[in-house]
Amino acid sequence: MIKRTLITALLILSTYLIAVPLFLPTVQVEQHQLQENKIKAQNFIYNESDTIENVIVGSSLASRILTDSLDHFYNLSFSGLSTFEGLRILLKKEHLPKNIYIETNMILRGEDLEFTSSLFSPYTYYSQAYLPALRTGKEPLALVVETAQEIIKGGSDKKSITEKKTIRDSSQIVLAGNPLFKKVLAGHISNYSNKPDSIRLHKSMEKLKQLVESLKARNVNVVFFEMPVDSSLCGLPLFKVLRETVHQTFPKSKYPYIDQPACGEYITTDGLHLPRLDAIRYTNYFRNKIACHYCS
Template sequence: MVFLKKILVVTVLFLGSYVALVKGLGPTKWLATQHTYQESLAKAEQYLYYTHQLCPRVVVGSSLSSMIQTFRIPGTCSLTFPGQTVFEGLRLLTENDSSPTCVYIEMNAVLRSEDKEFVDYLQSPVPYFLKKYLRVMRHDKQPIAKIGQLIHGIVEPHLITNTTFDKHSTQLHQYFRKESDISPKEYILDRQMQRMEELVSILEKKGCQIVFFEMPISPDLTNLAQPRAIRAFFLKHFSPTKYTYIFPEKDKIYTTLDGIHLTYEAALEYTAYFKKQVQEADKSLQ
């Protein structure tokens, strides 16, 4: 019995200290996640509970546009989720009180099906209320994730070799090239565009300006059947006479990890280009 009491006291002290630490460090410190899905949830929570107040611009998209380093573009937040689609970020904006002045929508991953459970989970009333006022309950504030992050930093460099990574990247590139060479079924494009139109309409009614952008990919994939079809459908459903588009620079080659995801160096280059386009869009949308 005495032993159990000691365990209880130690547990309470540990939890109390951890809660105080998280509260003292603020919402942007002590961030850690264990896997991609949790990372996406954490990014969404960070926006919902904190950064939505700071960002007149929001970029929404998939893992492709998550490579854009929005922290280098003042007043810009990111709702780009690896493993998800563009629709999750759009839903968060349409169902939340925040109203950014401009939303930048990635075009590339529009064919992927929306994960409705992702947003439903984030908007669930009781967890939403608790996480809003108790930071320690948010996905990026879990102690196990922080411990795992420290171990990961020590162990990973000894487990992954360049040869293994290069082989995997080549295989993925071949897979994405094959996938991009298949023309998407028209009814799927129509369905996805209809959903896009619904969400864009809601945002416009909230006073948001809309800009569409295409992430650069490997040159051998850029003009294959799928990217061309997506491009054409966007231009058909969202006229360039009404909406602003940001396309990659012509003849500019960005290096990729696997054909579709930019390397860190390429992401830096594209971020600089994207920043200039954002500044120009700001002027034209005023």
């Protein structure tokens, strides 16, 4: 009886490991933020094509950029994380993209070392490299539910995770004048009205400098950019000092920048994040600016 059960379990597992890559190669289901981040990271880590020439790294602010309309781009920005996780992942790759675009808004946010280490632990990395069905977002129950929903809808949703998230967030937009928006914005104003801790700022800059130098040593072009936020936040002490420190550490004479557009031209859902329509507008702005850098 036990032997039969084990054989049956092995047959089911083998069928699953073979069937998922064959019949559901692109279907991935994110059920929460961590899963979403891991799916995005794994899709980049296990991508062996040479079509990715440009990578964006950053926080949830930069994750709003819609790379579907940018040629040969991949957005390696993570919600709830910082710029550093994307840079760590990049440096693990054997073949690096030609250009890397670094968001500077959330450089002071602490790095989640556990996130990146979990992606490259030997067991996780090699098992998921050779068995795609074991990757995040391929859980059996979630796939069954997702496939059933797509059958009912009559077709697969081809939108990227980034675009799905941007569309989802746009439905949660809080317009200026709404009491909730005012409360959230007031919290941000309070947080960013003080200059950053000098020790924390120095450590963040030193870490970023080391990572950038490692990329430059491998002949990668590095471009810095700053996402637009609510106009009441742009000039606050924390953002101002951070902006000045980035420019001092990485002078414009040596590094290209995509300057932050006028913040007053954009609306946000919470003072920091762009809703879909403004994400599209910023993506267009971003695309026009990179035309004069390395992308041709």
